Amino acid sequence: MSINSKHLATFILGAAAGVAAHKYLQSEEGEKLLEDLKTKANNLKAEAEGAIDKAPEYFDELKTKGADTLKSSFPDAESFFKDLYEKFVGGKSSPETATPQNTPTPDPIS
Incomplete structure (x- = not known):
């Protein structure tokens, strides 16, 4: 790999910038x-550490408020998600043990 004039100029400019930065940082300013x-x-570090300490509390509050808002805005949401969960979990079991969701269970005869 040969060194051409562009590489040499880039190295010299970088070194000059480093020397200038060092001189500036040694001054009073x-x-x-x-x-x-x-x-x-x-x-910034203290603010980040404070945010880390407050995060669990914030997410618990968010979870509670989110659940309350969902229940008040969509009262059937809980049953919908339970049914949806049952379809996914129930769909993984064997077909003999799974019962259809819409078929009523007959009353036993005494």
Whole structure:
């Protein structure tokens, strides 16, 4: 692999940018910038840790409110989902043990 002038120019520009960044960060303004970045990073970290601590509580509340809203808006939703679940679970059993959903069970004769 040969080194052409584009690669050499890219390397030199990258090295120059690195030297310039190092010089800037050693100045008073650069140190202030680094301190600001560290402060913002620590604030973001604390906010993320707080969100992690609150997540289970938030999802429990979301689950409760979602279930209540679903029940109030669609009262038949619970039975619909139970029937749907039974169709999927019941469909996996053997045909002899599965009973049809719409066939009424006859009363026993005494």
